[in-house]
Amino acid sequence: MTEITLRPPRPAGPPGPAVDMAVSLAGVAFPNPVFTASGCAAYGQELDQFFDVSKLGGVVTKSIMLDARAGRPTPRMAETPSGMLNSIGLQGPGIDVFLERDLPWLAERGARTVVSIAGGSVEDYAKLAQKLRGRPGIAMIEVNISCPNVEDRGQVFACDPVASAAVIGAVKRSAAVPVFAKLSPDVTDIAAIAQACVSAGADGLSLINTLLGLVIDTKRMRPALAGVTGGLSGPAIRPVAVRCVWQVHRALPGVPIIGMGGIRSGNDALEFLLAGASAVSVGTAVFGDPKAPVRVLRELKTLLSDRGIEKLADAVGLAHQQDSAVEHAHEPADDGDGYTPAEEADSHDH
Ligand code: RRO
Secondary structure, three states: OOOOOOOOOOOOOOOOOOOEOOEEEOOEEEOOOEEEOOOOOOOOOOHHHOOOHHHOOEEEOOOEOOOOEOOOOOOOEEEEOOEEEEOOOOOEOOHHHHHHHHHHHHHHHOOOEEEEEOOOOHHHHHHHHHHHOOOOOEEEEEEEOOOOOOOOHHHOHHHOHHHHHHHHHHHHHHOOOOEEEEEOOOOOOHHHHHHHHHHOOOOEEEEOOOEEEEOEEOOOOEEOOOOOEEEEEOHHHHHHHHHHHHHHHHHOOOOOEEEEOOOOOHHHHHHHHHHOOOEEEEOOHHHHOOOHHHHHHHHHHHHHHHOOOOEHHHHOOHHHOOOOHHHHOOOOOOOOOOOOHHHHHHHHOO
């Protein structure tokens, strides 16, 4: 990472420098770092009523499985403070319909498609990766090993480093494009899972999927969702997501990260970049504001310019940079959790 001198944000006045928003993820070039988040924009068609989806860095599809699937029974969404809980349960048309109907539309539209895949076994993932080989318009594969809404927690591969590595290894053997592993925050040591995925061949990481949650409807005195538990998303989870990006970037600084979790403004996106993400996905925000991804992109560009940052890539991981050797010379070293004792004490003050 280039050492750059930070300017405080500019007061109102003439515009700052033009910002190069281009980003390269595992060798794939994207014009900007803002993507949709899997599961929140289907296969792009609905959002395209509101803006041209090819203007985004990329469109990340809803996770596709081998066969069509109706998903879990309703109700499968519930509101929560600053967020929502979903238990969609991997509803979708199956890979063959996706390849026939949705991928050609995305390719014709000029979108850079990141296909999210999900399976119940290592073999399912391998077959899905094989079916994607040679198809036009696919920029990358995002391997969803972290869906919280499966019948059995044993199927949340991302909770176990060995299971995660088995899936990623199988996909890598068949994939013709870079492979990103989407991880769960519901683990003790996300950096260890990330390391297992990278050792198995993952080219990058998508952080984070939803957190497992539960809402009780106190009128009915029963769980609000038919599926009982669900995945928590939205601004409520943003600090968890930023913490995951921070820890993984610190452990694996060379590995590209797409960060997501509660992003609804350019400032939120900037937090993820500074923590170590090279790109971001906007998810839950589109339900209330379908144009949120393009607004986030516009706001992010302005914020970078206001700070004198001319290349987006220069902001990646910048929050890890020590301000000056002198300022921190007296501080004891980081004890391995990513924070110095002084930082830890500071974080308890709030
Ligand atoms: O479909 C879902 O219920 C779902 C998936 Br695949 C996922 O990865 N994360 C989530 O919160 N819901």
